[in-house]
Amino acid sequence: MSHPREDLDDLLQHAVRLSIVGALSAAEEVEFGYLRDLLSVSDSVLSRQLSQLEEAGYVHVRKGYVGKRPRTWLSITETGRNALARHMGALQEIVSGRYQFTGVEA
């Protein structure tokens, strides 16, 4: 039986990136400014993390407009959703402690 840490996704091992995909999993599209405010991060931090997630194919970025105002819309891809589910499952198993001391499932 493999240890759940093997299912952890390196890219999602960081709080901001995991929170981004977690937030995006709850809606079809989320506006950049809304996500920035929700996560209490700066524009630059969010942009940097989004670039990495987009590069990995976890997040899709779409430029659009609300009236005449330009808006950036973010959404999670199927790849991102699968990675999130796997990563969250592994974290849950680790936190539940089933593998913590014995290395085998309790």
Place this chain on the structure above:
Amino acid sequence: MTETTFEADPDSPGDPGELLAAAHAAKNGVWSSTPKEWKVFLLWGIWVLVFVPPFDFLNGNLWWPIVCVASVVGGVVTTVYFVSRSHRLHWARQSSWRNWLVIFILYGVIMATAAIVQSHFRYAWTTAALIAALPYFATALVIRNQERHRVAP
């Protein structure tokens, strides 16, 4: 709105428990901002139960204008509710315009039937309200169940 703050370096791996909590907080923050369609259907079902039965007991000519105003107010509030929440979020819609159309047509048929039989049947409007409210409540229930099983990471 639920906020997740990051005091530490965002590039450093976090504790598994904290990571889980952060992801859930972010998801719940978005989720709490999305419109709850089941509540809209539920409220319209209640609207039908409140505003239709009085036709059995009150003068229709007096009650009709009140119902018209309540319809318009309800329509405006519903529209504002959805539009105001779509500026910064696009949610996965649980119901389509077809749901609304089918329910609206059903409502119209039931009300027309009540108007026809009201002179022969004492509680025509109350019965019509009970029947017409059912599709609203059923849709609300279905959507509520769908939401419960939705996007669980």
